[in-house]
Amino acid sequence: xxxxxxxxxxxxxxxxxxxxxxxxxxxxxxxxxxxxxxxxxxxxxxxxxxxxxxxxxxxxxxxxxxxxxxxxxxxxxxxxxxxxxxxxxxxxxxxxxxxxxxxxxxxxxxxxxxxxxxxxxxxxxxxxxxxxxxxxxxxxxxxx
Numbered sequence: 001x002x003x004x005x006x007x008x009x010x011x012x013x014x015x016x017x018x019x020x021x022x023x024x025x026x027x028x029x030x031x032x033x034x035x036x037x038x039x040x041x042x043x044x045x046x047x048x049x050x051x052x053x054x055x056x057x058x059x060x061x062x063x064x065x066x067x068x069x070x071x072x073x074x075x076x077x078x079x080x081x082x083x084x085x086x087x088x089x090x091x092x093x094x095x096x097x098x099x100x101x102x103x104x105x106x107x108x109x110x111x112x113x114x115x116x117x118x119x120x121x122x123x124x125x126x127x128x129x130x131x132x133x134x135x136x137x138x139x140x141x142x143x144x
Contacts (some may be wrong), residue, residue: 001037001065001133004099005124008074011098020074022097023066026085029136030101035062037126092119103135121143 008020024030035042040059043050053059070077075097083091085102086109092100093113101124102110110119122131 001034001125001127005065005069005074008099009071011140012074015038015098019091019097020089021069021099021101022083022091023075023101024079024085024088025067025070025077025081026084027088027101029085029103030088031063031066033101033124033133034066035059035132037063037124038065038140124131127144 004021010020011018012020032042035054035058038058038061040056040062041053042059044053054063069075071081085106088097088100089102089106089109090113091097091100093110093115094113100106110116124135125131126133
């Protein structure tokens with residue numbers, strides 16, 4: 001993740017009209033891999049009851065890693081703090097960001113944008129060199 005942040009800043013420095021890694025202050029799913037990669041959790045279970053764990057030291061380290069990207073040398077807070085996930089993908093698809101955090105659900109929007117055919121999909125790196133950050137995955141079930 002440190003290399004990701006460094007690369008984002010290099011992109012923005014080379015092309016100041018681009019966000020290096022577009023991040024959104026209203027993009028919870030974008031921040032979650034940073035929390036998990038740093039050993040944090042959103043909540044912990046105890047006997048079927050969940051308690052918030054976002055205030056743990058590990059979770060706070062992940063939040064700090066994510067929010068450290070809201071800087072003038074990557075994605076200025078004045079613009080990026082209000083962005084949600086759709087905003088970040090829209091910026092990337094329009095060619096206004098070198099990188100974005102997304103999922104397969106973003107593929108159609110990216111393919112419809114200016115960057116069609118000119119991008120690659122890679123896993124979000126983890127904290128340790130060579131590792132991959134945990135990603136959000138959801139499911140639905142039916143109970144009869």
